[in-house]
Amino acid sequence: MTSISKRDRILDAAEALFAERGFDGVTLRQIASSAGVDVALANYHFGKKLELFNAVFDRRSALLNQSRLEALRKVQAQEGDKGPSVEQIIEAFLRPLELTQETADPGWRHYLALIAYVNNSTYWGKRMMSKLFDDLVQEFIQALRKALPNASDQDLYWCYHNLSGALTLTLAQTERIDALSGGLCRSSDFQAAYDHMIPFVAAGFRQVCGAQD
Amino acid sequence: MTSISKRDRILDAAEALFAERGFDGVTLRQIASSAGVDVALANYHFGKKLELFNAVFDRRSALLNQSRLEALRKVQAQEGDKGPSVEQIIEAFLRPLELTQETADPGWRHYLALIAYVNNSTYWGKRMMSKLFDDLVQEFIQALRKALPNASDQDLYWCYHNLSGALTLTLAQTERIDALSGGLCRSSDFQAAYDHMIPFVAAGFRQVCGAQD
DNA sequence: AATGCCATTCAACGCTTGTTGAAAAATAAG
């Protein structure tokens, strides 16, 4: 049957609910109820509500950063001195996020939506995004700088901003594209999203950051 | 002195606070306090908290849609039968959002951040975005379809999704790019954002939706 | 001066919230 600990069930429930309704849109009683435990148990394991939120956010971040960094290192090793292409770098940035949804566990899907929630919020973004993802992002930007030697740093950062925005809306899985396209496209189809996003973003980088080699 | 009505002060305060903390992150007492009025006055003018939220969201939507549609109609009239280019269409989609921040009134800036909040949330997006913005978006997509005659509808919608994501993160003004770039780029600089976003997105559309004419 | 009407405040309601300390149950150690 269900062999996962109550502690983990709280994390799972909180993850799903925070992702859907945000920090303030969810009560500890809703989380406890969804996890099938008493409301006081969340406090026993995690302390205050904010600490539970942080625990949810931290749980999967190391694993995610690691798999993205590995993907980057792999193409870097492949391409040697000349370094990977823009497409390869963006592919390494995005594809690891896709793998996380091939499993039956919906946890990763909820977690990615939570990242979108945090990243799109000034209030939460400042508290959580930089601490956990800045190093990784700078690593990718450094790789892009090498692949686009004519780019100014300003252009590079604005282009990354566009990439980050497109990615964030994808992770949010708002189903807006499902409605707009009349069902032709589906928010849940990360593979289709990245299949389109990678050439789209790569062309954008090249256009703005002018690569003539 | 301050000649704006208390009713409008409530809308302004709610707009700023909802944009920063979301619907559930703000109390009516905070809104009333920020507006300098009694908490019961919000209820008198707008009814329930949710109706106040809707009132805030509706207030500027017609004006915004109108100015974007006018911008599209203008380039359409200019270009006649052959229709406007991808760049012109995207320009018409984005630039009206920039004008709204040239005024000293911070209201529009808060409103755009609120749109970003709603658009990035499944819960609120379904309730509010479609109703107010779908017609306009379909109009722009139709124009893009004409400018990119070889594009499949799927490709077109996914490209629009990327555009919408980049725009949404810009509207959110999270100041993440400020931190990442070490102050080189600023979230508040919509003009720089669109100067980079327009060629970026246009190149993406052309790459994915293959224009060979 | 009196009247009616809208705008605004006051005071309070019932309810839910996050949090806590003590009791109880389950598990591990001796």
Added chain:
DNA sequence: CTTATTTTTCAACAAGCGTTGAATGGCATT
């Protein structure tokens, strides 16, 4: 089996929530 230790529940708290009805104020029209 007994004793510690950890996990879980129970019961309750003070605080803050959205909302409401009645009272007050200001401002026209009569």
